[in-house]
Amino acid sequence: MENVSARIALLLPAYNSAAYLPEMVAQARHQTVPFAEIICYDDASRDDTAAVADGLGIKVIRGTENRGAAFARNRLLEATGCDWVHFHDVDDELSPLFVEKMASLLSNLRTAAVCATRKTWDDHSRPVRIERFPQLESEPDLLAFFLRHFIHLNAFIFPRAFLLEIGAFRDELRLAEDTEFEARAAAHGLRCRYLDEALVGWRIHPQSTTGRISRQVRWQYDQLYIKRLLEFLNAHYRRILGESWLYRAWWLYYTGQGMSDRRYLEIARLCGVRHLAGASMPERLLSRVGGPRTAFFLKKFWSRLRHGRAGAH
Structure with a gap:
């Protein structure tokens, strides 16, 4: 596909992320092949996330009410005109080679590009882990795969039209929205091409969603997420x-x-x-x-x- 990188958007859902945005935008601008656009959705932050994003010269969408990452991603998806989209958590890492290497995998508007992920814990409670999924391209049943495995959204580039076609993310899910989305996308026929290089990072720290949500709240959303899955899964799945x-x-x-x-x-x-x-x-x-x-x-x-x-x- 000719000059596909010119149509990849970097979409950044952000909440109370003023401290992380400068580094995230710097990583985005240090790409060997640039993103076509960078858009940040400020999910009604209590800090100056929107002002920092403005000062960095990227497009900002200001939410008036805190609605969660699923809602933010959907608004970002609507805002871009690019054919391909990459969602990235602003507190995570992005290799300068991400666009250059991933763009070569983009050729089909029902196929996502996926890379390996470097997972770290800021408190060093666990060793660094590289999450690899080499079986992804040859997997005959991606729905079964995504019911058993989770791949962080940081690792994907998605075809925008396909996401819009399936309804993208469930606005009402504040947790596990990515897990539900991946399974539903597979159920609608999404395929994946895989690059076995850790071009993105996933940090676990006290201020991340994973770190700050209580077990009780997580359980409530786990139940809702399961109910949403059961709406489209047959007995086998x-x-x-x-x-x-x-x-x-x-x-x-x-x-x-x-x-x-x-x-x-x-x-x-x-x-x-x-x-x-x-x-x-x-x-x-x-x-x-x-x-x-x-x-x-x-x-x-x-x-x-x-x-x-x-x-x-």
Whole structure:
């Protein structure tokens, strides 16, 4: 596609982001191949996000009410005239080679370009992780893939027309809107081309959405997000979704993380899933009679008993 980079817009949803915008815009302007335009949506920030964006010389849309990232992205999508769009969180990293390398993957208006992601924690509580998805291009069932895996939106360039066609993001979702969107896009036939280079970063810090939202609020939006998914998933995909959440519940239970697993169990129940994929017949019977937690208890007990015996020899 000739000079496709001339039609890639950088779209920045921002809330209380005045401290991060200068670095983000600097990274955008240091691209070896420039973005066609940069637009920032200020989601009714309490700081001077809009003024900082103005001072940096980028286009600013001022929201009058805080509505969340999904609403902000939809307004940004409406505002640009570019064929291709890249959403980026303003507190995250962007390689100067992003546009140059990703533009070569853009050729089909129903196909997104995706790269690997460098995930970091500001408190150094976990080591740096490179999230790679080399199976993405050859994956025969992208809907099943996105029900099991999450790829940060920073890693994508999307065809704008396709996003508008499917209704883009759900305005009412303030959390998990990206997860719901990726699954719905796949259900509508989105394909992906993949570059196995970490050209974007994803930072976890106390002021990020991931860092500042309470578990209770997250749970409320998780329930809403699941209900939105169930509106378009058939029984086959509901089972895939439910098994994914039930596996998370098992992991939380096995590692002793309080009562958190109960919420994951509830989502699995909403999907009609009561036992793990590949569960033995006794596990299935226990799950049906006493619920998944009963099966988890015996599974954990048996696992530790076996490991204890192995360690004794």
